[in-house]
Amino acid sequence: MSSLSEVRRVAIEAVVQACRACRSVFNQLVTGETLIKSDRSPVTVADFSAQAVVNRYLATHFPDDAIIGEESAQDLRPDTPVAHTLCNKVLELTNAVLPKPALTRTQLLDTIDWGALSAGRSKRSRRHWTLDPIDGTKGFLRGDQYAVCLALIIDGQVELGVMGCPNLPAGSTATTTTAQDQLAPGFLFIAERGRGAFSRPVESPDASVPIQETPIRVSGNTDLTQAVVCESVEAAHSSHSDAQRIGQLLGIQADPFRMDSQCKYACLARGEADIYLRLPTRADYIEKIWDHATGSLLVEEAGGIVTDIYGKPLDFSVGSFLSRNKGVIASSAQLHPQVLKAVQETLNIE
Ligand SMILES: Nc1ncnc2c1ncn2[C@@H]1O[C@H](COP(=O)(O)O)[C@@H](OP(=O)(O)O)[C@H]1O
Numbered sequence: 001m002s003s004l005s006e007v008r009r010v011a012i013e014a015v016v017q018a019c020r021a022c023r024s025v026f027n028q029l030v031t032g033e034t035l036i037k038s039d040r041s042p043v044t045v046a047d048f049s050a051q052a053v054v055n056r057y058l059a060t061h062f063p064d065d066a067i068i069g070e071e072s073a074q075d076l077r078p079d080t081p082v083a084h085t086l087c088n089k090v091l092e093l094t095n096a097v098l099p100k101p102a103l104t105r106t107q108l109l110d111t112i113d114w115g116a117l118s119a120g121r122s123k124r125s126r127r128h129w130t131l132d133p134i135d136g137t138k139g140f141l142r143g144d145q146y147a148v149c150l151a152l153i154i155d156g157q158v159e160l161g162v163m164g165c166p167n168l169p170a171g172s173t174a175t176t177t178t179a180q181d182q183l184a185p186g187f188l189f190i191a192e193r194g195r196g197a198f199s200r201p202v203e204s205p206d207a208s209v210p211i212q213e214t215p216i217r218v219s220g221n222t223d224l225t226q227a228v229v230c231e232s233v234e235a236a237h238s239s240h241s242d243a244q245r246i247g248q249l250l251g252i253q254a255d256p257f258r259m260d261s262q263c264k265y266a267c268l269a270r271g272e273a274d275i276y277l278r279l280p281t282r283a284d285y286i287e288k289i290w291d292h293a294t295g296s297l298l299v300e301e302a303g304g305i306v307t308d309i310y311g312k313p314l315d316f317s318v319g320s321f322l323s324r325n326k327g328v329i330a331s332s333a334q335l336h337p338q339v340l341k342a343v344q345e346t347l348n349i350e
């Protein structure tokens with residue numbers, strides 16, 4: 001079994017290289033490089049490539065570990081010109097960042113599907129990874145925020161989280177990304193259970209200078225009137241109207257800070273926002289583990305609390321879905337009881 005420091009090192013390297021693949025595609029994404037999945041959500045060549053990159057690192061270093069990743073290679077496998085073009089683009093992007101030897105087409109497809117192809121392992125193993133190769137694909141397509149999110153789960157608990165946020169500026173709650181932000185290195189966040197949460201640039205502007213990690217903490221603000229609430233840009237992912245009513249009840253003055261992806265958890269963890277609300281828009285939607293595993297550990301290790309709208313901790317022990325939870329409320333430990341009370345009053349939860 002590898003040491004935790006080796007696991008941490010590989011996870012960081014995998015996320016850094018996946019961020020590199022995402023960045024390289026962003027400025028050149030053209031029609032035909034995005035697909036609409038059966039649930040009507042988008043997926044791009046960068047999502048596939050980032051999943052291939054991270055899975056390749058994990059499969060090479062930890063061949064016995066199971067992986068639950070968001071994407072599947074199903075749409076790249078058909079013997080059609082569209083699938084071939086897409087697959088070739090993913091292959092080019094992936095091989096540009098992975099160490100040699102280059103993957104073949106078949107190896108690429110099997111690497112993307114590594115988690116599913118080796119699913120038997122997850123039943124036997126106490127530990128598995130979960131990966132969202134691009135969380136916030138809609139943000140990525142708009143040129144706004146997105147995050148490459150990798151987490152290690154052992155016995156149903158998230159033990160390690162690494163989040164790459166290539167477009168995230170330093171300490172600004174601006175919702176749109178400037179051309180300058182896209183040129184900056186962005187931020188990478190690391191959380192280890194019991195060992196704290198840290199921030200560093202995704203890459204060093206100067207390869208000869210070692211990258212420094214800085215510990216991060218949630219905000220110490222206890223004045224709700226001054227609190228900043230963050231929520232999804234997409235109203236379909238979190239109810240903006242319920243959040244507005246909750247904000248009024250709490251006396252919050254500022255407009256919500258809307259941002260795509262788990263960058264919201266990162267902004268909370270580094271004290272830039274005070275509250276993250278993810279309020280159900282449909283009774284039948286169940287959150288996926290890869291949308292929350294990394295971000296929730298980051299906030300907890302930065303001193304915050306993450307629960308669902310019932311006040312229950314997120315339960316990562318039941319497969320790919322957070323089927324025992326509904327919505328998310330995250331904030332500093334001081335603010336959480338008041339926020340939870342306001343959420344429950346507004347949503348008529350007994
Ligand atoms: N009805 C819904 N409610 C909550 N989350 C949803 C949703 N439909 C899709 N999502 C998830 O919302 C994620 C993006 O979150 P956010 O709005 O915070 O950026 C998507 O991740 P991907 O972008 O990885 O597909 C997707 O999994």
Ligand SMILES: [Mg+2]
Binds near residue numbers: 041042070137
């Ligand atoms: Mg998606």
Ligand SMILES: [Mg+2]
Binds near residue numbers: 132
């Ligand atoms: Mg996601």
Ligand SMILES: [Mg+2]
Binds near residue numbers: 047070132133135137
């Ligand atoms: Mg995704």
